[in-house]
Amino acid sequence: MKELPMRAQAPFRRRPFRVGRLVLPVLIVIGFLWFTSDYHTPQSKYIVEFHGEPQLAQSQWDRLDAHLQKCEEYNRPLVSYALPVSANRSNPRWNPVSGQSQTTVLRNVTLFDGDSISAEPVDILFEEGVVRSISSTSANDIEIDSHTVVRHYNGEFVTPGLVDMHSHHLALSWPILSVSKDENEINPETGPLTPMVRSLDSLKPYDIATTIIASGGVTTSLILPGSANIMGGEAFPVKNLLRGGEHSEEVVEDLLLEHGIPKEDRRRYLKMACGENPKRVYHHTRMGNAWKFRHHMARAKDLRESQDAWCAAATIAKQNRDSSAAAGLLADGPSGKGGLPEELELDSTVAMLRGKININVHCYEPEDFEDMLLHSEEFGFHIQAFHHALSAWKVPELIKSSGQNITVATFSDFSLYKKEGYEGNLQAGKILAEHGVPLAFKSDHVEPNTNARYLLSQAATAHSFGLPEILALQSVTSVPARSLELHHRVGYTKPGYDADLVVWNEHPLSAGASPLQVYIDGRSTLEETAKHSEPAVVQKPSMRAETAPEDVQSFCSDPKHGVTVLITGISSSYLESEHVKQSSEGNLTMVLTNGKVDCFGEHAECASIKSFDKVISLRNGHVLPGLTTISNGLGLVEILSEDSTADGADDSKVNIYDPESAVYAKYGIHFEGKTFDRSRIGGVTRSITYPATDGFLKGVSTGIKTSEGSNPLNGGIYKDDAALHFVVGQEAKGSTQTPTVSKSVAALRKILSQNKGKDTLYGKAADGKIAVVVHTENKYDILQIIKIKKDYPKARLVVYGAAEAPSVADEIATAGLPLIFTAAHSAPVTWESKDLFVGPPLTISPVQVLVESDVNFALALLPGFDWHIANLPVEAAAIAKEAGLEAKEVVNLFTRKIDDILGFEGSERNTDFVIWEGNPLEYGANVVLTVDGDDKAIVGCWPEAQ
Ligand SMILES: *[C@@H]1O[C@H](CO)[C@@H](O)[C@H](O)[C@H]1NC(C)=O
Ligand SMILES: *[C@@H]1O[C@H](CO)[C@@H](O)[C@H](O)[C@H]1NC(C)=O
Ligand SMILES: *[C@@H]1O[C@H](CO)[C@@H](O)[C@H](O)[C@H]1NC(C)=O
Ligand SMILES: *[C@@H]1O[C@H](CO)[C@@H](O)[C@H](O)[C@H]1NC(C)=O
Numbered sequence: 001m002k003e004l005p006m007r008a009q010a011p012f013r014r015r016p017f018r019v020g021r022l023v024l025p026v027l028i029v030i031g032f033l034w035f036t037s038d039y040h041t042p043q044s045k046y047i048v049e050f051h052g053e054p055q056l057a058q059s060q061w062d063r064l065d066a067h068l069q070k071c072e073e074y075n076r077p078l079v080s081y082a083l084p085v086s087a088n089r090s091n092p093r094w095n096p097v098s099g100q101s102q103t104t105v106l107r108n109v110t111l112f113d114g115d116s117i118s119a120e121p122v123d124i125l126f127e128e129g130v131v132r133s134i135s136s137t138s139a140n141d142i143e144i145d146s147h148t149v150v151r152h153y154n155g156e157f158v159t160p161g162l163v164d165m166h167s168h169h170l171a172l173s174w175p176i177l178s179v180s181k182d183e184n185e186i187n188p189e190t191g192p193l194t195p196m197v198r199s200l201d202s203l204k205p206y207d208i209a210t211t212i213i214a215s216g217g218v219t220t221s222l223i224l225p226g227s228a229n230i231m232g233g234e235a236f237p238v239k240n241l242l243r244g245g246e247h248s249e250e251v252v253e254d255l256l257l258e259h260g261i262p263k264e265d266r267r268r269y270l271k272m273a274c275g276e277n278p279k280r281v282y283h284h285t286r287m288g289n290a291w292k293f294r295h296h297m298a299r300a301k302d303l304r305e306s307q308d309a310w311c312a313a314a315t316i317a318k319q320n321r322d323s324s325a326a327a328g329l330l331a332d333g334p335s336g337k338g339g340l341p342e343e344l345e346l347d348s349t350v351a352m353l354r355g356k357i358n359i360n361v362h363c364y365e366p367e368d369f370e371d372m373l374l375h376s377e378e379f380g381f382h383i384q385a386f387h388h389a390l391s392a393w394k395v396p397e398l399i400k401s402s403g404q405n406i407t408v409a410t411f412s413d414f415s416l417y418k419k420e421g422y423e424g425n426l427q428a429g430k431i432l433a434e435h436g437v438p439l440a441f442k443s444d445h446v447e448p449n450t451n452a453r454y455l456l457s458q459a460a461t462a463h464s465f466g467l468p469e470i471l472a473l474q475s476v477t478s479v480p481a482r483s484l485e486l487h488h489r490v491g492y493t494k495p496g497y498d499a500d501l502v503v504w505n506e507h508p509l510s511a512g513a514s515p516l517q518v519y520i521d522g523r524s525t526l527e528e529t530a531k532h533s534e535p536a537v538v539q540k541p542s543m544r545a546e547t548a549p550e551d552v553q554s555f556c557s558d559p560k561h562g563v564t565v566l567i568t569g570i571s572s573s574y575l576e577s578e579h580v581k582q583s584s585e586g587n588l589t590m591v592l593t594n595g596k597v598d599c600f601g602e603h604a605e606c607a608s609i610k611s612f613d614k615v616i617s618l619r620n621g622h623v624l625p626g627l628t629t630i631s632n633g634l635g636l637v638e639i640l641s642e643d644s645t646a647d648g649a650d651d652s653k654v655n656i657y658d659p660e661s662a663v664y665a666k667y668g669i670h671f672e673g674k675t676f677d678r679s680r681i682g683g684v685t686r687s688i689t690y691p692a693t694d695g696f697l698k699g700v701s702t703g704i705k706t707s708e709g710s711n712p713l714n715g716g717i718y719k720d721d722a723a724l725h726f727v728v729g730q731e732a733k734g735s736t737q738t739p740t741v742s743k744s745v746a747a748l749r750k751i752l753s754q755n756k757g758k759d760t761l762y763g764k765a766a767d768g769k770i771a772v773v774v775h776t777e778n779k780y781d782i783l784q785i786i787k788i789k790k791d792y793p794k795a796r797l798v799v800y801g802a803a804e805a806p807s808v809a810d811e812i813a814t815a816g817l818p819l820i821f822t823a824a825h826s827a828p829v830t831w832e833s834k835d836l837f838v839g840p841p842l843t844i845s846p847v848q849v850l851v852e853s854d855v856n857f858a859l860a861l862l863p864g865f866d867w868h869i870a871n872l873p874v875e876a877a878a879i880a881k882e883a884g885l886e887a888k889e890v891v892n893l894f895t896r897k898i899d900d901i902l903g904f905e906g907s908e909r910n911t912d913f914v915i916w917e918g919n920p921l922e923y924g925a926n927v928v929l930t931v932d933g934d935d936k937a938i939v940g941c942w943p944e945a946q
Helices: 010-034 058-075 209-214 276-282 286-319 323-330 344-353 366-379 396-401 428-434 452-464 469-474 478-483 550-557 603-608 674-681 741-754 761-766 779-791 805-815 846-852 866-883 887-893 896-902
Strands: 048-050 053-055 104-111 122-127 130-136 149-152 157-160 162-167 218-223 231-239 269-273 358-363 383-388 407-410 439-441 501-504 515-520 564-573 588-593 596-601 614-625 627-631 684-689 697-705 717-727 771-776 797-801 819-821 857-859 913-917 926-932 937-941
Touching: 058 286, 058 323, 104 501, 157 162, 162 383, 162 407, 162 452, 162 478, 209 218, 209 452, 218 452, 231 344, 269 344, 276 286, 286 323, 286 344, 286 366, 358 366, 366 383, 366 396, 407 428, 407 478, 428 439, 428 452, 428 469, 439 452, 439 478, 452 469, 550 614, 550 937, 564 596, 564 603, 564 926, 588 603, 596 603, 614 887, 614 926, 627 866, 627 896, 674 684, 674 866, 674 926, 684 717, 717 741, 717 761, 741 761, 741 779, 771 779, 771 896, 779 797, 779 805, 805 819, 805 846, 819 846, 819 896, 846 866, 857 887, 857 896, 866 887, 887 896
Parallel strands: 104 149, 104 157, 162 218, 269 358, 358 383, 383 407, 407 439, 564 614, 627 684, 717 771, 771 797, 797 819, 819 857
Antiparallel strands: 048 053, 104 122, 122 130, 157 501, 218 231, 231 269, 501 515, 564 588, 588 596, 614 913, 684 697, 697 717, 913 926, 926 937
């Protein structure tokens, strides 16, 4: 630890004797130096002895000045920007070569400006990357000259470019390769305290994710170091525009949001982390982590005090022209450098204590928030935001009690994956907002499940679970901009703000809302082809009802067997079905006895056939088939990172050629957990769950019901052995018997060729008595499976995953190879799937390609997306819009089509249906009744989930 000797007192004691004595000699010295070339020689930096008194050379005074300037910087407040922003402000990122060159007007749009939604359509004019004016369209008073580009709209929604305050793209680029993972400084030498590293030093200004993210409307992202370390390092805000600089080259500086602003005036951000990650990586306990952190803070505090003492003493020495004091202050101290005590290693931590760095803490659980608040009080630093914070909804008042106005930057439905994320709550946004806690949603981008491109869908999900519309829109625009202290530039669309704008194809909180155009610094980033002739859909989707109405509640608590229910107000049915009759009014009535449909049609007709025990009156009822999910977790893994909550995954002792080695999911299902709850509110009644094992031989999947109370004795398992699963691809490479992908292909061939006619699992697979589901993503690997299909035509081969299938869609269709496609909303995260189609607005929808090529396929969520299952119908709706399909068709791909492809027959087929209040193909609908089509019973009644 560097201690500064206490010199501050000395000048005061000697001052009365010195002033007169020194003026003349000093002048003489200066004169002497001036008239000799010595002034410029190295010797001049030494103290010149004169009359036995130490005298300081001018260069030394200059040095003192230089250090004093740093003192001034320490105490200089951050640059503050006047609000409201003036309309004539310039955008420091703009340049005359590649910057926005033509003034642009978006005419006749509905604007959410960061605060509120315009009451009537407006025209937005921007030039040189800055919004200049916003005026009512009806006033028609914008001046348009011949150089102005005017885009005519029909009331389309415009929002500020979205702001994501937590991303790791650029630091970790797509497709992920081992050498480009630069987001966490994990190193025994530096340890868990690395405030001195900077994400800036890791950015790869060619990461394709940047463009993909921008296509979701996200124009600003804070790139943070990862969360392995207690103090992870400094973070940097960027705009998601590659090659945006003057020379359109791949330059990091051109990405920075504060490009064009002097470096010393730029905002600084720090990443910190509580809880599981630093604990796991460095094998400390929370106690150890806290001690390491406090010890580090104490060092920084000492340094700060030494600096302040030095600065005070130096200021006085300078005022008094006190050579002796100045010499002492500049002499070699313990650091060997002399002058102002500084340590580069502690620079950001001292900045933290000086309130000059915006602190962002990855922290999930109540006890971890509380502990970090204690530390902030002990050392006097301000926490700007808690990130992830999936338990924040449990302690909003604790978080508020700090008085620090801490932003909670969280996920709306991504959760459950680890213990500290297991308390995630779909209503968290609503609860936090009710307590007045500033709320932002953010991505944590890198994996598909944190893909920043879908940031907006988190706001939409939170809205459907009760977060008011305006707060939902603010949670991805102005709130994160404020938390980042960049709200003078981004997060708002007002005169003087950066021209980062998104034009949406419908209300941004709707299922599958997607940008028609994204402007960054006034530059359009998408090819805009669509004609805007129809009035835009800007109606906001509804919220889910929180609980069942009282009459339904009482019905739900009654035994549900043996009752006849009359349900009125059904406006739409997506059932394929025999029983549905047409209704001229779009107001159907259903009569259900024990889950059997007695009548479904005109009210008069149905109401007359029978007496009934209960009437449920819906306002906007919908009937949807029960959906089927395909999962490696549901029933087998509850908390992904906790092995004791899972069936297990180790395949190291397995002989893949021995069918006895296969794991059967049917033996391991536990019919409870939060994912089951979420599946019930998503209208997902069945799951094909495959073993979560590693390696080539995954094992045998099973078909299970998700309704409450299901178990292995009461029909909860409706299809014992659904399919035999193998992996051909990177995921299987770790296994001893399939160290290469090519070996996996060979192994699959061998299994199919050597087991024909045998009465074993592999025999059944070879003979087509059980489907063989091959998990494969890459297009060339898919072609290998086609070849296997040709060589072993009896086997029922199915490819699951199939990310790159659109590239070989014709070959797949010709071969008649069925797919269970999981990449409708995927991303080129891995090398083996780098050529997948990311979908509109950047590419054609991959699902559309499959349909147009006549591929036989069903759809499923990406593996590991069980947390998202409550939104499965909304995913279906989004896919339908993107692919230009009827919603009904896509719903079918998530249910019956799966049964077709796996060859399910009779009672194995999913004939469940779900009655909803609201349209489940939009956010905000609730499940009212779930009907098991197999048992002909009502098995769910206003299910709830967290
Ligand atoms: C911008 O406008 C402000 C008043 O809003 C004015 O004081 C300032 O001089 C203007 N600056 C320029 C560069 O026009
Ligand atoms: C603005 O859009 C609406 C549809 O929302 C349309 O009826 C109206 O004619 C448009 N006005 C102008 C000036 O384009
Ligand atoms: C608290 O922070 C939010 C968002 O950052 C901001 O909108 C609000 O004005 C702040 N409130 C106070 C009292 O500073
Ligand atoms: C649907 O019909 C029923 C029965 O006639 C009626 O009570 C209900 O108000 C109607 N609902 C709607 C939304 O029209």
